[in-house]
Amino acid sequence: MSDQDDDIILADLDDDELVQQMFDDLYDGLKEEIEESVHILLERGWAPYRILTEALVGGMTIVGKDFRDGILFVPEVLLAANAMKGGMAILKPLLAETGAPRVGKMVIGTVKGDIHDIGKNLVGMMMEGAGFEVVDLGINNAVEKYLEALEAEQPDILGMSALLTTTMPYMKVVIDTLVEQGKRDEYIVLVGGAPLNEEFGKAIGADAYCRDAAVAVETAKDFMARKHNRLAAG
Amino acid sequence: MTNAFTKMLATRDWILADGATGTNLFNMGLQSGDAPEMWNDQHPDRIKRLYTEAVDAGSDLFLTNSFGGNAARLKLHGAQGRARELSRISAEIGRDVADRYDRPVIVAGSVGPTGEIMAPMGALTHELAVEIFHEQAEGLKEGGADVLWLETISAPEEYKAAAEAFKLADMPWCGTMSFDTAGRTMMGVTSSDMAAMVEKLGNPPLAYGANCGVGASDLLRTILGFVAQGSERPIIAKGNAGIPKYHDGHIHYDGTPDLMADYAVLARDAGATIIGGCCGTMPEHLSKMRAALESRPRGPRPTLDQITEALGGFSSGGDGTGDDTAAPRRPRRRRA
Numbered sequence: 001m002s003d004q005d006d007d008i009i010l011a012d013l014d015d016d017e018l019v020q021q022m023f024d025d026l027y028d029g030l031k032e033e034i035e036e037s038v039h040i041l042l043e044r045g046w047a048p049y050r051i052l053t054e055a056l057v058g059g060m061t062i063v064g065k066d067f068r069d070g071i072l073f074v075p076e077v078l079l080a081a082n083a084m085k086g087g088m089a090i091l092k093p094l095l096a097e098t099g100a101p102r103v104g105k106m107v108i109g110t111v112k113g114d115i116h117d118i119g120k121n122l123v124g125m126m127m128e129g130a131g132f133e134v135v136d137l138g139i140n141n142a143v144e145k146y147l148e149a150l151e152a153e154q155p156d157i158l159g160m161s162a163l164l165t166t167t168m169p170y171m172k173v174v175i176d177t178l179v180e181q182g183k184r185d186e187y188i189v190l191v192g193g194a195p196l197n198e199e200f201g202k203a204i205g206a207d208a209y210c211r212d213a214a215v216a217v218e219t220a221k222d223f224m225a226r227k228h229n230r231l232a233a234g
Numbered sequence: 235m236t237n238a239f240t241k242m243l244a245t246r247d248w249i250l251a252d253g254a255t256g257t258n259l260f261n262m263g264l265q266s267g268d269a270p271e272m273w274n275d276q277h278p279d280r281i282k283r284l285y286t287e288a289v290d291a292g293s294d295l296f297l298t299n300s301f302g303g304n305a306a307r308l309k310l311h312g313a314q315g316r317a318r319e320l321s322r323i324s325a326e327i328g329r330d331v332a333d334r335y336d337r338p339v340i341v342a343g344s345v346g347p348t349g350e351i352m353a354p355m356g357a358l359t360h361e362l363a364v365e366i367f368h369e370q371a372e373g374l375k376e377g378g379a380d381v382l383w384l385e386t387i388s389a390p391e392e393y394k395a396a397a398e399a400f401k402l403a404d405m406p407w408c409g410t411m412s413f414d415t416a417g418r419t420m421m422g423v424t425s426s427d428m429a430a431m432v433e434k435l436g437n438p439p440l441a442y443g444a445n446c447g448v449g450a451s452d453l454l455r456t457i458l459g460f461v462a463q464g465s466e467r468p469i470i471a472k473g474n475a476g477i478p479k480y481h482d483g484h485i486h487y488d489g490t491p492d493l494m495a496d497y498a499v500l501a502r503d504a505g506a507t508i509i510g511g512c513c514g515t516m517p518e519h520l521s522k523m524r525a526a527l528e529s530r531p532r533g534p535r536p537t538l539d540q541i542t543e544a545l546g547g548f549s550s551g552g553d554g555t556g557d558d559t560a561a562p563r564r565p566r567r568r569r570a
Contacts, residue, residue: 073422
């Protein structure tokens with residue numbers, strides 16, 4: 001942790017050191033360094049899935065924890081996610097080719113009337129950082145838009161975000177419609193947004209309220225594990 | 235420069251601002267997801283009622299129904315071309331209401347965030363942000379607002395862009411940020427960061443402070459954070475009436491009128507001059523706040539313990555000021 005090794009040559013590091021260095025580089029949002037390291041690990045014969053889980057997801061988990069604990073804030077997380085994205089862009093086609101296991105799939109969007117997509121984007125990025133496939137519907141989604149996407153994408157999880165007192169009740173409109181159509185139990189519904197809380201999430205019929213992007217990832221993983229257990233048991 | 239607002243600031247010990255806009259409009263039938271600003275045009279009678287109820291409950295100052303009235307926000311509803319017009323109408327209705335009273339009532343032209351992330355992290359450039367804020371400012375000015383009122387800001391870049399825009403409109407202004415993430419704004423700004431930033435602006439606000447966020451206790455901790463910086467600039471406290479709960483299809487905030495009365499007095503004693511509510515603060519809260527400010531004598535500055543005792547616990551252990559200035563936890567092997 002001294003400053004004397006300013007000029008680290010990434011290719012000179014052994015695998016363990018390089019992964020540790022990638023944790024640092026993700027934390028600092030250094031996209032080019034992450035891309036270079038991903039290439040180095042690929043050249044060394046690492047499977048794309050191993051790079052994703054051990055290096056990128058590992059590094060983003062640290063970012064997520066410090067975000068959750070109020071040590072990092074949105075600007076730093078955006079930079080980290082951007083660096084992660086650089087690495088993912090290299091890995092994505094390779095992951096598809098190699099038939100790597102799927103963590104889960106999420107459809108996410110802010111509800112009608114709400115353009116505050118910063119939190120939603122963070123959740124999307126952190127979910128991708130955790131290995132999930134994310135379909136982002138963007139902002140201002142009416143109930144029809146959510147239903148169409150659920151039909152087309154068949155995700156495991158529906159994520160809804162609202163930042164305003166004037167838009168948060170709309171989440172209930174979407175959930176009520178799912179219930180009416182008998183589809184509610186097909187999806188894990190996670191909700192988030194600054195004015196929300198646990199009790200609100202429960203009252204509108206969501207599976208969980210997620211305080212921030214890091215909690216969203218933890219909650220999603222937890223529900224996916226339960227879903228797998230249920231399928232295995234059934 | 236003197237106007238009705240600066241005169242009030244100079245002569246009064248405290249000023250009671252208003253409460254919620256969204257929560258009140260919901261109760262009048264606003265549908266979730268719809269733009270409240272459309273009602274300026276479609277239901278001016280309801281907006282007039284919104285303002286009137288606040289003033290009747292004791293508010294010296296109220297915010298216009300223009301929080302989302304900038305082009306970036308109205309774009310959602312296909313109304314990006316109506317930012318100036320809808321903002322102007324919101325202030326015209328406000329002017330009309332304010333001038334009916336025989337005591338001074340201030341019309342504060344509400345300006346909310348664009349909802350976008352500013353460059354280089356996001357797509358919104360400084361120039362475009364200034365243009366968006368300037369357009370809305372001109373509308374509010376035309377409609378007769380006494381002062382512009384920037385609120386619920388998270389990013390210092392956006393606060394600075396608005397300051398520049400308000401100078402172009404040649405209007406006095408106030409501006410608050412929302413400290414909703416472990417005592418900081420979403421972008422990580424602490425109360426002491428904001429106090430320092432405000433003093434460095436080329437066009438500083440007449441008053442600055444905090445609004446919305448997470449409940450009344452957190453907001454007062456933020457006020458104490460401003461005061462600790464020793465600025466002489468008047469401070470604004472506009473906290474939510476508790477935490478939102480969902481009851482029978484309606485959002486209800488759990489802070490009672492009596493709790494908000496205690497909050498108002500504590501806010502004054504903590505050093506705030508302009509005191510109001512935000513989400514969930516209804517006319518019955520404002521009446522109690524007014525009565526408490528008028529009847530209870532000024533007390534010593536409250537401690538954090540006294541605040542939590544009266545209003546409930548904080549949402550986070552620290553708020554990033556004083557001993558809580560967090561450093562990255564990871565030991566670094568290389569500097570960026």
